[in-house]
Amino acid sequence: MSEDDGKKTLGLRGGPRSGNVKQSFSHGRTKNVVVETKRKRVVVPKPGAAKSGGGQPVKGDASKRPAGITDAEMERRRKALMAAKAREAEDAAQREAEEKAREEERQRRREEQEAKEREERELQERAKAKAEEDERRQREAEEAAKRAAAEKAAPKDDAGARGGAAKQPVRNKGREAEQADRDNRGRGRGDDGGRRSGKLTLNQALSGREGGRQLSMAAMKRKQERARQKAMGGSQEREKVIRTVQLPEAIMVSELANRMSERVADVVKALMQNGMMVTQNQTIDADTAELIIEEFGHKVTRVSDSDVEDVIDQVEDSDDDLQSRPPVITVMGHVDHGKTSLLDAIRNAKVVSGEAGGITQHIGAYQVDQNGTKLTFLDTPGHAAFTSMRARGAQVTDIVILVVAADDAVMPQTIEAINHAKAAKVPMIVAINKVDKPGANPDKVRTDLLQHEVIVEKLSGEVQDVEVSAVKGTGLDELLESIALQAEILELKANPERAASGAVIEAQLDVGRGPVATVLVQNGTLRQGDIFVVGEQYGKVRALINDQGDRVEEAGPSVPVEVLGLNGTPEAGDVLNVVDTEGQAREIAEYREKAAKEKRAAAGAATTLEQLMAKAKEDENVTEMPILVKADVQGSAEAIVQAMEKIGNDEVRVRVLHSGVGAITETDIGLAEASGAPVFGFNVRANASARNTANQKGVEIRYYSVIYDLVDDVKAAASGLLSAEIKENFIGYAEIREVFKVSGVGKVAGCLVTEGVARRSAGVRLLRDNVVIHEGTLKTLKRFKDEVAEVQSGQECGMAFENYDDIRPSDVIEIFEREEIERSLD
Ligand code: GDP
Numbered sequence: 135m136s137e138d139d140g141k142k143t144l145g146l147r148g149g150p151r152s153g154n155v156k157q158s159f160s161h162g163r164t165k166n167v168v169v170e171t172k173r174k175r176v177v178v179p180k181p182g183a184a185k186s187g188g189g190q191p192v193k194g195d196a197s198k199r200p201a202g203i204t205d206a207e208m209e210r211r212r213k214a215l216m217a218a219k220a221r222e223a224e225d226a227a228q229r230e231a232e233e234k235a236r237e238e239e240r241q242r243r244r245e246e247q248e249a250k251e252r253e254e255r256e257l258q259e260r261a262k263a264k265a266e267e268d269e270r271r272q273r274e275a276e277e278a279a280k281r282a283a284a285e286k287a288a289p290k291d292d293a294g295a296r297g298g299a300a301k302q303p304v305r306n307k308g309r310e311a312e313q314a315d316r317d318n319r320g321r322g323r324g325d326d327g328g329r330r331s332g333k334l335t336l337n338q339a340l341s342g343r344e345g346g347r348q349l350s351m352a353a354m355k356r357k358q359e360r361a362r363q364k365a366m367g368g369s370q371e372r373e374k375v376i377r378t379v380q381l382p383e384a385i386m387v388s389e390l391a392n393r394m395s396e397r398v399a400d401v402v403k404a405l406m407q408n409g410m411m412v413t414q415n416q417t418i419d420a421d422t423a424e425l426i427i428e429e430f431g432h433k434v435t436r437v438s439d440s441d442v443e444d445v446i447d448q449v450e451d452s453d454d455d456l457q458s459r460p461p462v463i464t465v466m467g468h469v470d471h472g473k474t475s476l477l478d479a480i481r482n483a484k485v486v487s488g489e490a491g492g493i494t495q496h497i498g499a500y501q502v503d504q505n506g507t508k509l510t511f512l513d514t515p516g517h518a519a520f521t522s523m524r525a526r527g528a529q530v531t532d533i534v535i536l537v538v539a540a541d542d543a544v545m546p547q548t549i550e551a552i553n554h555a556k557a558a559k560v561p562m563i564v565a566i567n568k569v570d571k572p573g574a575n576p577d578k579v580r581t582d583l584l585q586h587e588v589i590v591e592k593l594s595g596e597v598q599d600v601e602v603s604a605v606k607g608t609g610l611d612e613l614l615e616s617i618a619l620q621a622e623i624l625e626l627k628a629n630p631e632r633a634a635s636g637a638v639i640e641a642q643l644d645v646g647r648g649p650v651a652t653v654l655v656q657n658g659t660l661r662q663g664d665i666f667v668v669g670e671q672y673g674k675v676r677a678l679i680n681d682q683g684d685r686v687e688e689a690g691p692s693v694p695v696e697v698l699g700l701n702g703t704p705e706a707g708d709v710l711n712v713v714d715t716e717g718q719a720r721e722i723a724e725y726r727e728k729a730a731k732e733k734r735a736a737a738g739a740a741t742t743l744e745q746l747m748a749k750a751k752e753d754e755n756v757t758e759m760p761i762l763v764k765a766d767v768q769g770s771a772e773a774i775v776q777a778m779e780k781i782g783n784d785e786v787r788v789r790v791l792h793s794g795v796g797a798i799t800e801t802d803i804g805l806a807e808a809s810g811a812p813v814f815g816f817n818v819r820a821n822a823s824a825r826n827t828a829n830q831k832g833v834e835i836r837y838y839s840v841i842y843d844l845v846d847d848v849k850a851a852a853s854g855l856l857s858a859e860i861k862e863n864f865i866g867y868a869e870i871r872e873v874f875k876v877s878g879v880g881k882v883a884g885c886l887v888t889e890g891v892a893r894r895s896a897g898v899r900l901l902r903d904n905v906v907i908h909e910g911t912l913k914t915l916k917r918f919k920d921e922v923a924e925v926q927s928g929q930e931c932g933m934a935f936e937n938y939d940d941i942r943p944s945d946v947i948e949i950f951e952r953e954e955i956e957r958s959l960d
């Protein structure tokens with residue numbers, strides 16, 4: 135067995151090397167070699183002995199076949215013989231080669247040795263010469279001194295002249311000595327020169343100080359070495375292979391090295407030389423990676439999207455398939471100018487006119503019917519969301535309604551809205567709101583807008599303007615007419631027959647229903663049972679719920695629907711695409727998740743070199759304040775993150791480590807602890823285990839229900855001014871055990887106060903799965919049949935909310951009191 139192995143290995147190794155060079159034989163010495171074909175190849179190209187040795191026995195064998203030996207055996211013997219011969223030839227050649235190599239080595243050593251000796255000798259000679267010279271000079275100096283001393287002793291009148299005469303010779307002598315010294319050295323050089331020009335003995339030649347001969351010998355050695363390696367297919371001499379490196383948007387350093395076929399250490403070093411201190415497991419961005427790839431002399435092809443995305447139907451619709459679709463309208467404007475009021479007014483006037491007082495389920499979007507034309511309204515939480523959705527590639531809005539209060543002026547956020555609309559190239563309609571107010575001055579709004587290059591129709595411009603009152607409900611029809619008109623001009627079309635694509639308007643984790651996304655279908659028709667991928671999530675449509683809370687089978691272009699059946703919560707602005715199979719959907723989602731993770735990692739690890747430089751500069755005096763943000767809906771989370779990113783001065787910067795939707799979990803606390811970050815809950819609470827962990831690890835959790843408060847606190851913290859005082863005290867918690875319907879009162883919750891105290895006057899929040907779903911006041915607080923002011927922990931009570939009915943068993947009621955804290959106004 136071992137013999138076979140030996141043969142095999144040998145054969146394989148010997149094979150490729152057998153072609154040309156003697157050295158290849160060195161591997162053939164093994165005793166058990168019988169790998170005939172390869173042997174033959176080794177033998178045949180050899181001149182002389184090998185050839186004749188290999189050739190003759192073959193012929194001879196045929197005639198000299200002993201009786202009783204099979205052909206096979208014969209063949210084997212012949213081969214063995216051949217192999218033996220080959221081996222002999224090899225050995226001979228080998229010996230020869232080795233001998234030669236040894237001879238060369240000996241020669242080289244001799245030369246080296248002689249050169250060394252020679253050098254030493256010269257050194258010694260020079261040292262000796264110098265010593266002699268020194269001695270002589272000293273002697274001379276001493277003599278001169280003696281003479282001078284003698285002269286001093288002589289009569290004074292003589293001293294001047296003789297001293298001068300005496301001094302002269304000394305100096306002369308010194309010069310002479312120098313001259314002699316120079317001559318000596320010159321002679322030394324002359325000797326060398328003589329050696330070079332005259333007849334040469336080997337020793338002389340080899341001991342030449344310049345080493346010309348030696349060098350050429352070394353060069354020869356190197357040449358031989360190179361030739362040998364070339365013959366052996368050695369790797370050192372291989373030409374550098376220029377690779378085309380597939381570069382995704384972010385790549386791990388080790389993977390980058392791998393793709394370039396360079397050593398990781400070299401890549402890390404290159405990065406370091408470029409000012410990036412990274413380890414092989416860190417991820418860098420594509421720009422940096424490209425720089426490195428080019429530095430290594432390779433080529434780059436950027437791959438943005440993986441092939442897995444290709445299954446998404448990208449076919450352009452032909453004109454025949456296109457049908458007109460409703461416009462999608464976003465209302466924008468300065469805070470308190472009446473956006474929400476206007477949206478509500480339109481909805482109440484149009485959608486629920488039949489349903490007495492019923493408030494439709496809020497899904498962040500709704501459709502109205504304007505004389506047969508459907509209009510879709512989006513209730514996006516502000517401009518930031520509008521832009522961040524756009525940044526994600528979701529251009530969902532067709533028309534922007536710019537709300538400006540007639541009793542106010544064009545304000546910063548009005549200007550922001552104008553800029554957003556302009557940047558998105560979306561036509562605007564100006565709704566001049568609050569015209570019912572006594573101080574209303576619509577014309578001032580019109581002229582104000584001129585400064586921002588918005589010229590309304592009343593001022594002979596092209597932007598439609600409508601005077602409305604959201605509160606009184608006036609001008610709404612006119613506004614809707616204007617929208618319909620604008621939509622007509624836009625000729626909005628889509629193909630309802632194709633696989634659906636859409637954009638996420640809002641998404642959240644819902645108790646009981648799981649992740650829910652409000653999706654605006656932009657093209658095609660989304661149906662129940664459709665398999666889809668949306669951002670980094672995927673799923674199968676379990677149910678579709680329209681803006682009025684009704685289940686529907688399908689949703690066509692421009693229709694907003696709530697989609698159930700997701701595997702996770704997507705983000706606002708994520709694009710939804712229907713695909714054929716769940717496998718495809720999962721694959722795409724997973725790919726995107728990975729890509730996003732890598733991108734985030736790359737962004738976290740100080741990405742571009744420029745940034746790095748900047749960071750390095752700043753690092754000395756800039757501190758980062760890491761935070762975690764959890765919010766009830768994606769829109770809030772995004773708005774907070776964007777606000778956070780704006781905070782910061784030259785000394786402090788806020789860095790959002792993570793933001794997400796839903797309750798604060800143990801994972802969040804873990805991350806916060808690791809980075810020494812506080813956790814900000816916006817309308818969400820920490821679940822029980824997270825609360826415990828946070829207490830143990832000393833992680834700070836802060837709850838907010840107003841974004842401005844959160845922003846203010848972070849600002850204060852960033853400047854080191856955050857007071858430790860709590861502005862809002864949680865005074866108690868109660869759990870809903872049962873829900874009763876009481877005529878005249880509405881729904882009443884039968885509760886158990888689990889913590890603290892329930893107080894009638896206090897503020898209350900309704901928490902469902904640690905997400906704040908309502909905040910308000912109590913209508914009643916009852917202990918048995920009596921209305922009471924307070925109920926203590928451990929006691930049961932009945933509670934009902936003012937103007938709020940959606941309560942369920944196991945919901946939690948949080949009871950809080952606000953503490954007035956004086957704040958400086960600067
Ligand atoms: P938003 O911040 O832009 O969403 O503004 P809101 O819709 O919350 O409105 C802010 C305040 O303005 C609320 O108190 C509204 O009642 C009030 N408001 C909105 N529209 C009108 C209007 O047409 N007339 C009057 N008088 N008040 C209005």
Ligand code: MG
Pocket residue numbers: 473474475
């Ligand atoms: Mg509002």
